[in-house]
Amino acid sequence: MGTLLDGKVVAASLKEETLKAAKELREKGIAPKLTIVRVGANPSDLSYERGALKRMEGCNIDTEVKELPEDITQEDFIKALKEVNEDKNTHGILVFRPLPKQLDEEVIKYVIAPEKDVDCFSPTNVAKVMEGDATGFAPCTPTAVMEILSYYNVDLKGAKSVVLGRSMVVGKPVAMLLLGQNATVTITHSKTKELPAVCAEADVLIAAIGRAKMVTSDYVKEGAVVVDVGINVDEEGKLCGDVDFADVENKASMLTPVPGGVGSVTTSVLAKHVIKACTLQNK
Numbered sequence: 001m002g003t004l005l006d007g008k009v010v011a012a013s014l015k016e017e018t019l020k021a022a023k024e025l026r027e028k029g030i031a032p033k034l035t036i037v038r039v040g041a042n043p044s045d046l047s048y049e050r051g052a053l054k055r056m057e058g059c060n061i062d063t064e065v066k067e068l069p070e071d072i073t074q075e076d077f078i079k080a081l082k083e084v085n086e087d088k089n090t091h092g093i094l095v096f097r098p099l100p101k102q103l104d105e106e107v108i109k110y111v112i113a114p115e116k117d118v119d120c121f122s123p124t125n126v127a128k129v130m131e132g133d134a135t136g137f138a139p140c141t142p143t144a145v146m147e148i149l150s151y152y153n154v155d156l157k158g159a160k161s162v163v164l165g166r167s168m169v170v171g172k173p174v175a176m177l178l179l180g181q182n183a184t185v186t187i188t189h190s191k192t193k194e195l196p197a198v199c200a201e202a203d204v205l206i207a208a209i210g211r212a213k214m215v216t217s218d219y220v221k222e223g224a225v226v227v228d229v230g231i232n233v234d235e236e237g238k239l240c241g242d243v244d245f246a247d248v249e250n251k252a253s254m255l256t257p258v259p260g261g262v263g264s265v266t267t268s269v270l271a272k273h274v275i276k277a278c279t280l281q282n283k
């Protein structure tokens, strides 16, 4: 079988860098802090929150969770978010999404302070991802994909990369990040004609379609690098990716597992972004 791209190893390497940077900030009397804004108590938000809080603790980053009622009005939500924007002790803000439907994300995304927006909610940061402007914050999950590829020295220059999925949280931004590393990028989705054949041309395949085990060996070229961004639940109620691991593992040269792949690096990227935000705010 191919090489397992182990997210835990990549996460540990990122944590080392982040801890060192946190220590240096604290020596200057600055305590890096992430504030999480959560509306209600959605299980997938809570699951990410648990992982994020644990990771921040391990990286010596302070945290606060601003828990808001499920039925909060748009006006009250904006007021609460502005308070976090203005909190001098908060350097990074993570707003769990999607927000409940009475809240209009198309309006709220302009409210979050771009310099504290560590998961790319603000259009300012979305634009910076498009422009390849490193002063911004790309979303944490696509950045985790890039960290894994970089850690394992996957050469992206000129590589044929295919992104399966076009969401604003993964597909589109990861395509821009790959392009930034000089990959040749194709974005595919559920309407793509001859989808398996298009994916099977990829040297590097990023699966972010959100359908359990959809990517079988007929989507994969012999020797391809396959990164699985999916977090789904299978028939047995177990966590699984978009890739049918058992079917693909002997065809791919490198492959991420789920769990233990991209998902386990995402919170380390979040921590890295909080440190970056804190450093930039104290220049």
Ligand SMILES: Nc1nc(=O)c2c([nH]1)NC[C@@H]1CN(c3ccc(C(=O)N[C@@H](CCC(=O)O)C(=O)O)cc3)C=[N+]21
Pocket (backbone or CB within 6 Å): 007, 044, 045, 047, 048, 051, 094, 095, 096, 097, 098, 119, 140, 141, 231, 257, 258, 259, 260, 261, 262, 263, 264
């Ligand atoms: N602005 C924003 N950004 C997000 O990234 C975001 C969000 N809002 N809202 C909620 C969803 C949900 N989400 C999860 C991530 C990992 C696990 C998860 O299960 N992680 C496993 C690891 C999985 C693995 O290893 O692949 C763990 O932490 O142990 C769950 C949920 C992020 N989200």
